[in-house]
Amino acid sequence: MNLISQYTAQRLGFAGLIPFIALTLVALLDLNGELAIRLFIIYSAIIFSFLGGIHWGLxxxxxxxxxxxxxxxxxxxxxxGFGILLIAALPLCCDYTLAFLSILALLHLFWLNYERRKLAEHSWYLELRSRLTFTVVALHVILIIISI
Incomplete structure (x- = not known):
């Protein structure tokens, strides 16, 4: 991939953090925090699904x-991602927010580890994915802490 395309991918990748950051801030400021966390979980599952699509394309x-x-x-x-969204949509006897946030954070880390093994020749991509993943996981941890 040429440098212009790499730069575009980086900009789009970091732009993809905006919903994660915005929803975390909404939850931290307790401006309808429960809804913000539910939307965060949905967005996280969607982004995780997108990562599989990258590998399909490769x-x-x-x-x-x-x-x-x-x-x-x-x-x-x-x-x-679909499994998490399906379970989250069911009328359950208790709140599984902590479980969903924890599972998604671990899935994002697991997939980054998988990519490091499978895509070693794409160093620029792995550097970008590492930065994005660690930011996303840190935001998951923040929401886990405020959900306790």
Missing amino acids: CMADADNDQRRALQWSMLPSVA
């Missing part, structure tokens, strides 16, 4: 190699 671009295993792994974020 598999499709690499027509020379057998990509079956990588394609299967690329579905994990979508299925996990």
Whole structure:
């Protein structure tokens, strides 16, 4: 990828943090914090799903190699994100906010670790993903703390 495209990807990646930061601030200021946390969880699941799509695209671009295993792994974020949203939509007997925030934070870290193993040749992308992931996970932790 050329430098202009990398720069665009970086700008878009950091712009993707805006909803995470805004919803965390709304929750911290207790301006309808419960709704802000629910929206944060939804956005986090959507972003996690998007990360699998990146790998799907990379598999499709690499027509020379057998990509079956990588394609299967690329579905994990979508299925996990949908599972969290499905459970969150059910009328449950108790509040699972802490569990959802914790699971999503761990999933984001898990996927970054997976990407580090599979995409070592894309150092600029891994640096960007590391910065974005650690910011996102830190914001999850902040919401976990204020939800206790």
